[in-house]
Amino acid sequence: MKIFEFAVPTKVYFGAGEVSKVEEHASSLGKKALLLAAKDTMRQLGFLDKVKGLLEKSGVEVVVSDDVSPNPRDVDIDRQAQLFLDEKCDFTVGLGGGSAMDTAKAVAFLAAQGGGTIRKYLAGGDNAGLENVKDAFPIMVITTTAGTGSEGTPWWVITNTENHEKPGTGNDSTVAKIAIVDPELMLTIPPSVTRGTGIDVLFHAMEAYIANIATPFTDLLAKEAIKLVLENLDTAINEGSNLEARSQMAWANTLAGIAIGEGTSGTVGIHAMGHSIGGQTDAPHGMTMASVALPYMRKTWSADTARYAEVTRMLGFGDESKSEAELAEYSAVALEKTLEKYGVNIKMRDLGVKEEMIEPMTDSVFKTMAGPLSCSLMELNREDIVALYKEAL
């Protein structure tokens, strides 16, 4: 079993105040940067000016594009990649949550191909396999949320506006060369976002553990991430300025990101189904997982009772008077109770999903998320996915 593969040089800086490392390291990536920042918030919070200043202090010229929206669209990437080329930038800097980081990756990749449309490289596109592509320009990411784990993975999730799909794409060259995880940038995240991203971390870690490509290495990271989420998410939601809780959530997020990241484990059917909801509705990523997770667990627990029983234990419901099979079957209930603890009890219809969307969403699962789906411990066919979506509606 390949325990892990770190395919590219990558440095991760973690800790309060680490954003200052931008000044020290940015110039190693080039002379001119395209700074891609989440819309409005980064400017309002002063993070945009702070990072721009640090980049300039390191002698890097900065072009700012602070118009990254949640669930970035292909057309945005195309435009920003052209800007990168017109301005003759050397590298991208993603400042924000998953959307900004994924944008920085996709723009660095598309610009390296000389621009055009990113759709060509998304699932279903002419070159979805990324055959014979050039390596992306260097990427730096600065995460301001404890969710998505994008700082630890090669993946970028871009919405295809032609077919409303939301595939994850990436190769070795789209791993950030430098990733900065600074919990001080997370102290002002509103509770709803802390909750949604925190739940996303929980799913990354739990899915990495119930993936058929899990290894002892990813298990170690996933278990630690789940433990940290359970210990700290509640405080991070209700006491946003608690630096310790923010730090632990940020670290849990990075661990989970590495667990599902390059050459290690991956997500499973939960993410495959959740992403396809995201493509249709623009619902928050974490909530889309929450809406499909319980049917998924109820359906799949028997595929590996040892691992699902361990999920129940990790979530704090390890009643050892129960048999392993009983504990495994209970994993869906354990997850439901865990989500309810954070006020998350959600059905797909709450996210704006209508019954008629189930067919296209199912198409999307097999067309754009076949990879994660194939990491599930139980093989799921089209009928299974339709049934799970109906149950989750």
Next chain:
Amino acid sequence: MKIFEFAVPTKVYFGAGEVSKVEEHASSLGKKALLLAAKDTMRQLGFLDKVKGLLEKSGVEVVVSDDVSPNPRDVDIDRQAQLFLDEKCDFTVGLGGGSAMDTAKAVAFLAAQGGGTIRKYLAGGDNAGLENVKDAFPIMVITTTAGTGSEGTPWWVITNTENHEKPGTGNDSTVAKIAIVDPELMLTIPPSVTRGTGIDVLFHAMEAYIANIATPFTDLLAKEAIKLVLENLDTAINEGSNLEARSQMAWANTLAGIAIGEGTSGTVGIHAMGHSIGGQTDAPHGMTMASVALPYMRKTWSADTARYAEVTRMLGFGDESKSEAELAEYSAVALEKTLEKYGVNIKMRDLGVKEEMIEPMTDSVFKTMAGPLSCSLMELNREDIVALYKEAL
């Protein structure tokens, strides 16, 4: 804080039967390999023929040099690097324990410099800083012991026959491109070697935890490695053919190796002092650590009571009626009791060290092991080291 940096592409394969991966991946490193194997044992156990066969099946031509002795010497590296060049090899394969893996690294490095003597690049040599050197040829390592962690680090430890020093050297290019950790190759390790290498794993993990460059990432790996050693070393020693115990020890070793490996944590004064014993006496690596560790712990525990108290807890002596300072101070006793559990109760004189060797050993600590020494949580000067050696004699 830099959590981690993986500076080179590296793949680690772990698990029973994984040695078969040699056939699948060897050809990605080149057409002709210099197979450097531990003397006698690899041939006797049939591992040499097995690996040679797998290399040839993958289409790789093989030159065999199965004369690697414990604590490899500069003169051996010089000779083997010349053989590599004369035979126009493309990469090295190290088959055995730390000595064979370190030899594979040093030979791949020296050959890339065009041969000559490896002493030039060892501490105190003309180019000990490895300034402007060429990258090493690709390296594959196949570890047959659960100790040294060499498969996870860039370090190679070569004995300098001119000054009897035993420095650790290495750069990003001397991390193995492919590392194979197959516990099935460890089932016949004699108890004494299992004990010595297992103790080495314990020290790598514990030192990584009490290093001043420890991170949450290395802490996670180190704690897991210590837990696995305590759970499995006894069985591995007394029931060598127990594959589960061998697998867990092998995994603990790899985790500890990564923890002290590239860009993560490192070892401390214990390894600095132990290596310098090894240079003088040829004593087994693990035992040299054991002989100096207790004085080191007694001397340094007050430098970070939280971490040393945690060491005591990790070793299973966490009496919570004690204060943190008391637990920290107890860490030396906890380690002593732990070592005794494995029948290890050793003084330097048992390893052949004489009082007159303390001065040259101390010189060697500062000349060749200043790096690990500087990772200690307490700053130790020359007088401190002399005193610790005298206490350990």
